Amino acid sequence: MSQSGHLVLCVDDEKVGLQVRRLILERSGYKVITAHDGQSGLSLFESNPVEAVVLDYAMPGMHGGEVAARMRERKPNVPILLLSAYLGLPAEITKLVNVYMTKGEGAPALLEKLGSLFEN
Amino acid sequence: MNLNQLNRILLQTLLLPVVFLLLVAGLLVWQVRDAERTVERIQVANQNIATANLINALMVDEETGVRGYQNTSNEIFLQPYEFAIGPLQDAFAKLRAGVTAEQGDTRPIDDLVAAHQLWVTTIAEPMIDKVRNGGNTRDPGTNLRGKAELDNLRALSGAIIDTEKQQNALAVQRWQTQVTHTLYAVIGVSLVSGLLIGAFARNRLHAVTSAFQGTLLALRDETQSTYESEQRLLATLTSIGDGVVVCNSEGCVVLLNPVAEQLTGWSQKDALNRAVHEVYALVDETSHEPLENSYELVKQTNRPTGTRNTVLIRRDNTEIQIESSGAPIHDRFGALIGVVIVFRDVTEQRRTQAALMASEKLAVAGRLAATIAHEIHNPLDAVVNLLYLMKSGSTPEETQQFIQMASTELDRVTQISRAMLGMYRESRTPVALELKPILDSVLVLLERQLANAQVTVKSILLDKAIITGYPAELRQVFTNLIANAAEASAPGSTIEIVARIIAASHGRGRGYPRAGVAIIINDHGSGITPEDLDRIFQPFFTTKGEHGTGLGLWVSQGIIQKHGGTITVESRTTPTDPGTTITVFLPRGDAELPPHSA
Numbered sequence: 001m002s003q004s005g006h007l008v009l010c011v012d013d014e015k016v017g018l019q020v021r022r023l024i025l026e027r028s029g030y031k032v033i034t035a036h037d038g039q040s041g042l043s044l045f046e047s048n049p050v051e052a053v054v055l056d057y058a059m060p061g062m063h064g065g066e067v068a069a070r071m072r073e074r075k076p077n078v079p080i081l082l083l084s085a086y087l088g089l090p091a092e093i094t095k096l097v098n099v100y101m102t103k104g105e106g107a108p109a110l111l112e113k114l115g116s117l118f119e120n
Numbered sequence: 121m122n123l124n125q126l127n128r129i130l131l132q133t134l135l136l137p138v139v140f141l142l143l144v145a146g147l148l149v150w151q152v153r154d155a156e157r158t159v160e161r162i163q164v165a166n167q168n169i170a171t172a173n174l175i176n177a178l179m180v181d182e183e184t185g186v187r188g189y190q191n192t193s194n195e196i197f198l199q200p201y202e203f204a205i206g207p208l209q210d211a212f213a214k215l216r217a218g219v220t221a222e223q224g225d226t227r228p229i230d231d232l233v234a235a236h237q238l239w240v241t242t243i244a245e246p247m248i249d250k251v252r253n254g255g256n257t258r259d260p261g262t263n264l265r266g267k268a269e270l271d272n273l274r275a276l277s278g279a280i281i282d283t284e285k286q287q288n289a290l291a292v293q294r295w296q297t298q299v300t301h302t303l304y305a306v307i308g309v310s311l312v313s314g315l316l317i318g319a320f321a322r323n324r325l326h327a328v329t330s331a332f333q334g335t336l337l338a339l340r341d342e343t344q345s346t347y348e349s350e351q352r353l354l355a356t357l358t359s360i361g362d363g364v365v366v367c368n369s370e371g372c373v374v375l376l377n378p379v380a381e382q383l384t385g386w387s388q389k390d391a392l393n394r395a396v397h398e399v400y401a402l403v404d405e406t407s408h409e410p411l412e413n414s415y416e417l418v419k420q421t422n423r424p425t426g427t428r429n430t431v432l433i434r435r436d437n438t439e440i441q442i443e444s445s446g447a448p449i450h451d452r453f454g455a456l457i458g459v460v461i462v463f464r465d466v467t468e469q470r471r472t473q474a475a476l477m478a479s480e481k482l483a484v485a486g487r488l489a490a491t492i493a494h495e496i497h498n499p500l501d502a503v504v505n506l507l508y509l510m511k512s513g514s515t516p517e518e519t520q521q522f523i524q525m526a527s528t529e530l531d532r533v534t535q536i537s538r539a540m541l542g543m544y545r546e547s548r549t550p551v552a553l554e555l556k557p558i559l560d561s562v563l564v565l566l567e568r569q570l571a572n573a574q575v576t577v578k579s580i581l582l583d584k585a586i587i588t589g590y591p592a593e594l595r596q597v598f599t600n601l602i603a604n605a606a607e608a609s610a611p612g613s614t615i616e617i618v619a620r621i622i623a624a625s626h627g628r629g630r631g632y633p634r635a636g637v638a639i640i641i642n643d644h645g646s647g648i649t650p651e652d653l654d655r656i657f658q659p660f661f662t663t664k665g666e667h668g669t670g671l672g673l674w675v676s677q678g679i680i681q682k683h684g685g686t687i688t689v690e691s692r693t694t695p696t697d698p699g700t701t702i703t704v705f706l707p708r709g710d711a712e713l714p715p716h717s718a
Contacts, residue, residue: 013571014498016525020505027512058494060571061611085497103501107508 006118007049010034011041011067012056012083017103021054024107025114038062042070050078052117054110055097057084065093072096079117083110125331129324136320140313144306151302158295161222165288168218172281175211178204179236179273186244193251201244208236215280222287232276239269363442365461366449367396371415374458383442383465385435400461401433405441414446414461422448422456429466441467476659477678480671484596487603488540491568495536499529539565539595546592550683552711553591555619555637556581562598569603574611577602580618585637588709593679600672601641601702607664608645608700616642622705636685636707643700647693656689680704 008030012018015036022032033048035041037059045053053071057064068080082089082097085104094100099113185201188194212233219226243266250256357364363380367373373396376388384391384399391399402411408431417425424447432442444463451457506522506529514522539561559581563570570577605615617639624635648656648663655661657677662668680687685706692698 014502016529017498017502017505020502020509020525023509024505027509058568058572060574063572085494085501087493103497104504107505 005029005031006051007031007033008052008054008114009041009044009048009050010054011036011038011059011064013037013059014056017056021110024110025054028111030114038064038067038070041067042074045071045078046074050075052114053078053080054114055080055082057082057086057089057093065089065096068093068096081110081114081117126328129328133321133324137313137317140309140317144309144313147305147309148302151298151305155295155298155302158291158298162288162291162295164218164222165284165291168215168222168284169281169288171211171215171218172277172284175208175215175232176274176277176281178208178211179270179277182208182240182244183270186247189251190247198248201248212236219280219284224283224287228276228280228283232273232280235269235273235276239266239273243269362462362464365396365400365463366458367415367461368458369419369456371396371413371419371459373399380463383434383440383463384432385438396459396461400463402430402444403433403439405429405431414444415459418446418448418459419456424448429470432463440465441470473678476671477675480669480675481596483669483671484599485540488565488599491565492536492540494568495565496533499532502526502529535564542592542595546590550588550590550709550711552586552588552709552713553594554583554713555585555587555639555706556583558591558594559598559617559619559639562595562602565599566602566606570606570615573606573609575606575609576614578614578616580616582619582621585619585621586708586713587637587683587706588711589683589706590679593682594706597676597679597704598639600676601704604672605641605643605645605700605702609643610645613644615644616640618642634684634707636705636709639704639706641702641704644697645699647698647700648689648691649693653689653691680706683707684709 008025010018010021010025010032011034012021013036018034018036022034025032033044033050035044038061041053041055044050053068055064055067055071059067064082064084068082071078071080079099080097081099081101082094084100084102087102089100098117101109101113181200181204185198185204188197189201191197212229216226216229219229243262247262247266357375357377360377361379363383364375364377365373365380365384366375372393373391374393376384376386376391376399381387381391386399396415397410397413400413402413403409404411411430414425425445427443427445429441429443431439432444433439442463443466444461446459446461448456449458449460503526506526510519510522542558542561559579563577563579602615602617609615620638620640622636622638624633652661652663657673658670659674660670661674662670677687683706685704687705688703689700690703691700
């Protein structure tokens with residue numbers, strides 16, 4: 001399923017994880033821009049026609065929940081997929097995003113969930 | 121009334137009669153002497169009478185002699201006259217002496233002697249001469265004169281005798297009076313003194329009796345109040361919730377209160393007079409070696425021992441953990457007369473404490489769980505994705521690269537999991553540890569938390585900072601302390617961690633008495649207020665609201681004390697330079713590092 005170049009913004013402070021995720025998404029046909037923290041993520045979100053966001057929760061400074069809230073304020077229509085290493089995030093955070101999944105579920109699951117964001 | 125007073129009273133009571141007796145004796149002696157004198161006088165008077173009678177008789181003899189001669193002109197008949205002359209002079213002298221002796225009037229005697237002499241010279245001698253010369257002896261005139269003189273003589277001597285008899289009678293009368301007086305006096309004095317003595321003795325005995333009674337009453341009251349206070353004390357001892365063992369100065373049990381009976385398994389009856397270490401047998405908690413008894417400790421130092429936690433072996437050989445302390449019992453003069461030991465069963469309490477500590481250990485794990493999950497999930501997620509990439513086709517160079525990345529990520533997982541296991545796998549005996557690896561692994565575990573809080577850690581950790589202890593417990597302590605520092609710190613601030621090797625310093629007040637390592641954790645957070653500072657080591661005290669169990673520092677302090685170390689906190693809340701410095705000292709201890717340690 002080649003996703004004809006949807007622009008996806010990936011935000012994660014884990015450098016290796018981010019790099020690998022980018023490779024997977026690009027291999028699936030997405031165009032990917034990345035940021036290492038919430039602040040730079042928000043500025044990229046602002047200045048680019050991002051079509052979806054893959055956002056990590058646990059980040060120093062602003063965590064994923066805050067970033068999602070800000071994004072919702074700016075461009076509420078852009079779907080957000082929240083990735084977390086934690087299980088059981090509070091509902092006020094999970095309801096801010098479209099999809100919530102944990103790390104370790106594997107690449108196919110990620111691609112599937114991301115794809116579902118574009119189906120509507 | 122004391123013994124001296126009693127002695128005095130007895131003495132008085134005994135002496136008084138003696139004194140009176142002496143008085144009476146004196147009186148008698150005096151009277152008897154007086155009577156003796158009177159008797160002497162009687163005797164003298166009698167003597168004088170006898171002498172006077174003799175004089176009479178002799179004068180009669182003289183007269184008879186003269187008359188006989190006058191009648192017969194025979195010399196033989198003159199013998200009575202001649203024989204009487206000498207004795208008559210003697211008798212006169214004697215009479216004179218006798219009357220002088222009774223201080224009587226000697227003039228009658230002189231008169232008598234003179235009259236007799238007159239008769240001798242004017243009547244008797246002339247008559248004798250006349251007869252010798254054959255003269256007229258029948259001259260009535262001479263005879264009449266002679267008779268008249270003789271009558272005079274008789275009258276004179278009669279008068280003397282009468283006087284003497286009067287004297288005699290007087291003396292006898294006086295003697296009788298004296299005797300009567302003496303009798304009355306003796307009776308009177310005896311009665312009076314008897315009464316006085318009686319009264320005095322009665323009075324004294326009364327004093328003794330009432331004093332005795334008073335003493336008895338006082339004694340009874342004292343006994344009563346002593347008994348009452350003894351009862352009170354016994355009731356107190358019986359009611360208190362701690363066990364009490366009292367032993368005498370030889371170390372034999374003299375009292376066991378009910379709680380002590382129950383805890384030791386010995387009844388007071390059975391325990392009485394046994395050696396205290398038989399009934400109250402203590403062993404060390406860990407080594408189970410018999411411990412020096414509280415009694416012995418107190419006897420050595422003569423001061424109260426501190427509280428200590430030990431194990432008590434009961435009569436049936438079961439064990440309980442107890443907390444006990446001993447104190448000396450002194451008499452009024454400060455000599456040691458016994459030892460009192462107070463103890464309580466803390467088995468339950470210790471179990472609770474152990475449970476709390478264990479739960480805190482788990483809570484620490486829980487608090488780290490989120491971090492751990494993150495630290496493990498992220499690398500694993502990356503590895504899973506890399507495998508997917510490799511499976512779905514990659515160039516050999518890419519594959520190499522991917523394998524390398526996966527390897528690095530897995531190393532990270534291993535590191536984290538090792539650090540986590542290090543928290544919980546515990547050695548049974550203390551071992552020699554280098555501090556640097558421990559602190560490093562703790563910092564690994566806390567990396568994410570520190571990164572989230574945007575806090576940097578500057579650490580100066582020396583190699584060869586070696587201590588003796590339990591690694592997992594020490595990791596728990598440092599995790600707690602560094603996490604606290606991180607939570608207190610504002611984003612962008614630093615935490616400094618320094619480990620310093622301490623050499624033993626003796627004497628001088630400050631400084632550490634033993635060799636070891638001091639670990640100083642310093643943060644620049646808002647500091648701890650002085651009121652809170654007093655309480656931070658108390659269990660269940662937290663300044664983190666709902667997010668803290670309040671057990672972290674309590675458990676940490678317990679662990680450090682178990683290692684024989686100390687933990688001190690110094691904090692500043694001044695706005696210019698706030699922060700907290702925690703200093704942990706851990707002793708070097710005896711354990712040796714295994715050879716070839718990294």
